[in-house]
Amino acid sequence: MSKAIIEHISKSFQHHPLTLFSSLLVLTATFTIVAGFFVVTHNIENSFQSIGKNVQLSIYLDDSISPEDKSKLETQIKALEGFNEPIFTSKSQAAEHFKSSMSAYAPELLNEEYGNPLPASFEVALKAGVDPEDQLGLLKEASKSIESLIGVDAVSYGQDWVENYATVVRSFKVSSLLLLFVLFAGGMLIVSNSIKNSLEQRREEIEILELVGATSTEIRVPFIVEGAMIGVLSALGAVAITYLVFLSQSGLIQKELGFLGLGNGLQFLSPSKIILFSLFGLVLGALSSHLTVRNINTGWAASGAGSVNG
Amino acid sequence: MIHFSHVYKTYSGSVQALKNIDLYIDKGEFVFLTGPSGAGKSTLFKMISAFDRPCSGEVTVGEYNMNSISSSQVPFLRRKIGVVYQDFKLLKSSTVFENIALPLKVRGDGDNYIRDRVGEMLEHVGLSFKRDTFPQFLSGGEQQRVAIARALVHHPGILIADEPTGNLDPHLSEEIMDLLDKANAQGTTVFVATHDHEMVKRRNKRVVQINNGNIEKEFGGLDV
Incomplete structure (x- = not known):
């Protein structure tokens, strides 16, 4: 990571700690719901698999x-x-x-x-x-x-039973995707708002950077990296919180819902899924920042678009 | 060096900021731009630094034709210009040293070069002892000297200053003008917008007087 980006992020933490902290907090809460949802779907799918073994x-x-x-x-x-x-x-x-x-x-x-x-x-x-x-x-x-x-x-093959079972599996997958989409959109809004705040607070700094000849990329990249960092930190925080909840509740759930075929025990996200989830946070953070900052420092382009022949 | 040819600028709401501006400033000249508020001085400066563009007519700055310059070329044009504003436009969260170093950092210069060159500029503007101070702890005159050092640190061919002494007392204003004179003596083309007619009289430079978007009068330093 270049020095300029590190400086940008450390200044964000020094000068806007509240904005950053609240973004991290809200996004971690959102990601915790997503991570919890992944754990639940993963275990329900396992339960479906074990029921499917009897088919x-x-x-x-x-x-x-x-x-x-x-x-x-x-x-x-x-x-x-x-x-x-x-x-x-x-x-x-x-x-x-x-x-x-x-x-x-x-x-x-x-x-x-x-x-x-x-x-x-x-x-x-x-x-x-x-x-x-x-x-x-x-x-x-x-x-x-x-x-x-x-x-x-x-x-x-127990036609009616298998058909009902397949319908349940299908509905579950569709509703999972819908919920995931809603959570993804919500996550993007949160990061985007946080970056917008950051942009507003640094408007003068951006103007000065433009003044001394910084390119669009030089101005935008630190914000995109900042968004990616918020995303990945929130994702990792969410995994940690979900794991703690999982540890404290898995025994009870296994006992009460054993009839669902959870005989092999509840499973948490595998390491590869945790890495994927962190990447998901990183991409979501970077993408929403990119969408927020793509229109900054457009003084030149805007002057052309708004001009009237005279 | 700077050439305006039949330049018009109209903002939405039919506000005519510039009307048929014809102006040529040669390399190494020192020119004052005077006129009341709203006369079009800032619009003219915005066009030179590519923060605005004309509705019609042609503006050329150095080798850049502002009618055909692309967005990606704009930063590179700005790296050849130094700009000073009345409100200094310094980064509050950066020290004097970091503020002055900014154009060099953006250009990608090495740390050693930056340290030496910023040191020279600090000496030039008499602020070596304030290198690690943040702008809010500087007086108005000191802040403007930092802004001038930042505008000159990368050896720009052109320095434009929009009311650089607007917030300063007469004594500090003279100090700032001396710095601009020094830059001009070293070959930089200097274009200064000001309200301060007394100072313009004392400096004996070329003066362009603008009013209502028109150039009303233009005269050389000895005629003032």
């Missing part, structure tokens, strides 16, 4: 399927993209599972004199890491390609 395709077979057709079908299931290896359950295994889970309630069911009505099936689960939003599409596509094959009686 699987059940392919029920005709009782009359020949061993060749069954083998052919298995090969085709194995070729499905995004799915794990299929697990085969024979008629008798299905009956055993059913008996063991239902015997206490209805021991007469599956009485051998009525035969075994349960079909053999292949169960095939989605691979880990498939985006919850893509799960429905994959299941629908796989179901369509399998159900018309020889020896397939029916294909099921």
Whole structure:
């Protein structure tokens, strides 16, 4: 960083500490909401992922399927993209599972004199890491390609449940983006106001710099760097505050909301996400400063625009 | 060096600040611009330092034609001009040394050169002992001397001074004019706007008298 920029920033801190401090405070508060929001969305997405692990395709077979057709079908299931290896359950295994889970309630069911009505099936689960939003599409596509094959009686993936689940995931993502946009715009306004104050307080200094021949870049860059610094410091402050809140509350949340699939524990932002978040603060600060200072020292251009031929 | 040819300037609201100005100032001249408030003196100076431009007519400053100069060239023109104002326009948060060094810093000169050159200028204006003082602790005359040192530190070809003695008593005004005379003696073209007719009479220089945006009278120093 050049000497002029360091001097500019240190003078800002010396001469306008209140303006800078209030900007830092308000922006840190805004960023804390954003960081908290990121932590919450990150954990909700994790919870969605763990719920999504239970999503699987059940392919029920005709009782009359020949061993060749069954083998052919298995090969085709194995070729499905995004799915794990299929697990085969024979008629008798299905009956055993059913008996063991239902015997206490209805021991007469599956009485051998009525035969075994349960079909053999292949169960095939989605691979880990498939985006919850893509799960429905994959299941629908796989179901369509399998159900018309020889020896397939029916294909099921709990259509209604999966569709509702996909809608929830989609709505959550859209509302997250909207909220993020609102917070981003608010953050830009805060930095921009702070830089405007700084500009007003330094109007005379800018005029003097113009007078002695400073270029637009020489005048603007220190303000942009100042904005970037406000942004990055606020982002780091927000991460620190959010982390403290996370530490103090995660145990309680895990206990109370364990049913949401938070079995592996709540997670804070990863180091790479913290770096990204700081960069986000830096870019937001620099961008809003740039937008604020782009029209300063336009005495020359303005005189042309406002002149009247005489 | 400075040439105004049929220059008009009208501000919004049909205020005619300059009307058909024809003026030529040669290299190394010392010229006084006199006239009442609102006569157009400041508009003329703003055009020389590229803070304003004419509505019609042509203004040339050194090698720069102000009708065709681009925004990016303006700072480089200003680096060849020194400007002094009645209200000094010093950076309050910077010391005397830092104020005088500003044009050199902007130009990108090295620290050693800046230290030596600012030292010379401080001696020239008699303020070496105030180098680390902030402007608010200086008298009006001292502040104006700092402003003159800042205007001359980068060896400009032209020095324009808009009412440089407007806030000063007669004794300090003479001191300031002596400094401007010295700069002129070293080859700098000096153009000074002033209300002070007595001082103009004493200095025996070329005088351009402006009123209502027109040049009313122009006469050489010996005719005053």
